[in-house]
Amino acid sequence: MIGRIRGILIEKQPPDVLIEAAGVGYEVQLPMTSFYQLPDVGEEAIIYTHFVVREDAQLLFGFADKSERALFRELIKVNGVGPKLALTILSGMSAAQFIQCVTHDDYTGLVKLPGVGKKTAERLVVEMRDRLKKLAEQGDGVTQLPTLTAEKDGATLLVTTDVKEDALSALVALGYKPVHAAKVINTVYSEGASSEDLIRDALRSMG
Incomplete structure (x- = not known):
């Protein structure tokens, strides 16, 4: 079983990352609580993993601790x-x-x-x-994030920027409905925000 990966982050597309270790690139899915703690692309990261084998796929899930x-x-x-x-x-x-x-x-x-x-x-x-x-009793090092609250109203459904598209893709991958996710993304979006900031703010406001 693959239990831990230490390597260089090659790609970050929430909730997925590609991390290279010893010449091998591992595709890993992370919960957003762990994704927020990752360093920038090109830097070294350590991810604790859980390996799932199915008939149709082999999947790696990663965690910050x-x-x-x-x-x-x-x-x-x-x-x-x-x-x-x-x-x-x-x-x-x-x-x-x-x-x-x-x-x-x-x-x-x-x-x-x-x-x-x-x-x-x-x-x-x-x-x-x-x-x-x-x-x-073993909860040391767990990232603290606010629990989800009620949805905000008044957003348009148009998603135009790459940052918004990245955020929308991540939220849909996490199980949110596209229309609902797009609405909240447009509500919380602010100029200059990264896709990670946008995902974090959307998760805080979605119910």
């Missing part, structure tokens, strides 16, 4: 939660915030995430409660 990877590994054990949904959950809130939602039976915070309905939220709380007792 071991605690977030540990939470990801527990999430995909939950009935009805696959790697894509687990990645979406960790993009919408930090590992520490997810632990807080489960500990306090905060179903409302969980259902704000795309792909997490009431039944899935209930399963997450029930199945993760005991597992998270141990993970909560």
